[in-house]
Amino acid sequence: MTSTVRRAAAFTLVGSLALLVPVVATVDDPAYATVAAAGPxxxxxxxxxxxxxxGVAFELFARPGDHRDGKLYGLAGFALAAAGLAILTVGFGMPDHVYVATVLLVAVGNLGTQVTRLWTAERVLATAGFVTAGFVGAAAGQLVTVQVTGDVTGMPTIAFLAASGALTAALLRAVLFQRDDPLVMAVVGILLWLFSSFPLDITTTRIAVALAVTIVLGYVSYALETASLPGMLTGVLLGLLTIVLGDYGxxxxxxxxxxxxxxxxxYRYDEKADRGIAEENEGARGSSNVLANSLVALVAVLAAAASPEFGLPDRLFLFAFAGAVAAALADTLSSEIGGLFDNPRLVTSFxxxxxxxxxxVTWQGELAGLxxxxxxxxxxxxxxxxxxPPGAAVVVAAGVVGMTVDxxxxxxIEGWLCGNQGVNLLATLAAAIAGGVLAVALGLTAL
Structure with a gap:
């Protein structure tokens, strides 16, 4: 066993202290429960x-930077983040199973990464090791927790929270610092807390299809080099959330x-490269590109899932989602196809x-966007x-609005107030608003 695997296993043992929280959280004395939960x-x-x-203990837990500093800052940060989430669980209502899932998916996921690296240095496989092990750790921790507390959370919801948490953690690790476990743990915990508050009715078939389809398509996008690793993770996570919280459509x-x-x-990448208009990384989409074009759509999915809590029709957010996605595709095709033609005209002065x-813009690009x-x-x-058909016309109109706003x-304002990703985000937001407003105005949905 290598030192990195031993260290990850030691962190997993520390992370398993999270299983104590569901036990002490049932104590009537809030002060005692808080101390008992965060104390370890x-x-x-x-x-x-x-x-x-x-000493031996230092060598067991030390990460490379810890040797330089002479302190186990990695372990300290991990433990303090877990303690903070424990306080949120006992004192502020974070579900016990969400807390346990968050801590264990980070700890066990790191162990999965190190075990995978014993056989391969391929980054995508190491990430797959993190996601797989994190999913198993989070799911197992939740199963133990619901047995201890008598919670009625079903296996499909447990699998959804474990999968979405593991993918989110892997994405954060890919785009931030590899070892920034406290930040990863905090973000994942809050996100899963949010998901658990939705009135979800997830079936076994739905979560199984979601996991299978998104993972396969994510790997295909990475293998065909249409997305970078962070871009692939972002797409897989968005796909999972869209199927589970939205629908197959x-x-x-x-x-x-x-x-x-x-x-x-x-398409005709070399020609676009010669013109100086090609996307970087040979056209592979990164996480920032994927999020800029999909963040508004993701918010619409989350809003639709939460809409029963606020008395709003989910159809309103369906039009917002469709408008945002239509704008994203319209703008992409307008740029990628239109850029191949000569004599483009500035949209403000022609x-x-x-x-x-x-x-x-070019007229060819505008037709492609349409x-x-x-x-x-x-x-x-x-x-x-x-x-x-009237609803489909609203989606087309919203897409054109977003493409034009872009x-x-x-x-x-691009280049001095915001970059290309910011423009894409604002354009999809405009399209989502247009889709919702047009749908309400035409009586296709209530407000």
């Missing part, structure tokens, strides 16, 4: 900051954007400018009985 982790943090740097629209948009970025100029919006509208029309912002 606070003791672990105190140990990490006071242990001698020349929601996912079909999202995957159409990912698939068609990714292929469009690869003056002929160089290809690749922010805010420049077709992209039409594709999303067609999927919505087929996938949802509630969206009839061009206008590109010609006016």
């Amino acid at each position: 982790f606070l003791a672990a943090a105190a140990f990490a900051l006071t242990v001698s740097d020349d 929601w996912f079909a629209m999202l995957i159409a954007f990912f698939g068609i948009g990714g292929l469009a970025a690869k 003056r002929v400018v160089e290809p690749g100029t922010d805010g420049a 077709a992209g919006a039409g594709i999303i509208a067609g999927i919505a029309l087929v996938g949802f009985e509630s969206i009839q 061009s206008l912002l590109g010609a006016t």
Whole structure:
């Protein structure tokens, strides 16, 4: 067993202290319960900051930076984050099983990463090891917790929380610092707490299909180099949330954007590179690109899942989601196809400018963008009985609004107030608002 595997196993043992929290959380005395829940982790943090740097214990837990500092800051940060979440659980209502899942998925996931690295240094496989082990640890921890507390949380919900938590943690580790466990733990804990508050009715079939489809499509996108590792993780997480919190029709629209948009970025790539308009990384989408084009749609999915709590129709958010995705695909096709043609014109003055100029459009690109919006509208029309031809027209209109806003912002504020990703985000937001407003105005949904 290598030192890295031993260290990860030791962290897992510390993380298993989280299983004490569901037991002490049932104590009637809040002060005692809080101390008992956070106490073991606070003791672990105190140990990490006071242990001698020349002993066996230090060598067992020390990360590379700890040797330089002479303190087990990695263990201290991990333990303090777990203690903080324990206080949220006992004092502020974070569900016990969410807390246990969060701590164990980070600890066991790290162990899975190190075990995988015994056989391969391939980054994507090491990440798969983290997600798989984190999922198993989070699911097992939740199963133990619900048995101890008598919670009625079902296995499909447990699997959903474990999978979404493991993917979120893997994404954060990929785009931030590999060893920033306290931040990862805090973000994942809050996110799973939010998900657990939704009125979810997840079936075994739905979660099984969601896991299978999104993982396969995520790997395909990475293998075909249409997405970087962070981009692939972002897409897989969005796909999982869309299927579980939305429906298969929601996912079909999202995957159409990912698939068609990714292929469009690869289309005649060398020619676009010669023109200076090609995407970086040979067209592979990174996490920032994926999130900029999909964040508004994700918020719409979450809002639809939470809509019963606020007395709002989920159909309103369906139009917002479809409009945002239509705008994202329309803008992508407009840029990737339109950029191949000469004599683009600035959208604000119609003056002929160089290809690749922010805010420049061609009529070929506009037609391609319109077709992209039409594709999303067609999927919505087929996938949802509630969206009839007038609803599909709203989706197309919202997509065109978003594509136009993207061009206008590109010609006016891009480069000095915000970058390309910010413009994409604002354009999809405009499209989502347009989709919801048009649907309400035409009587297709209530407000």
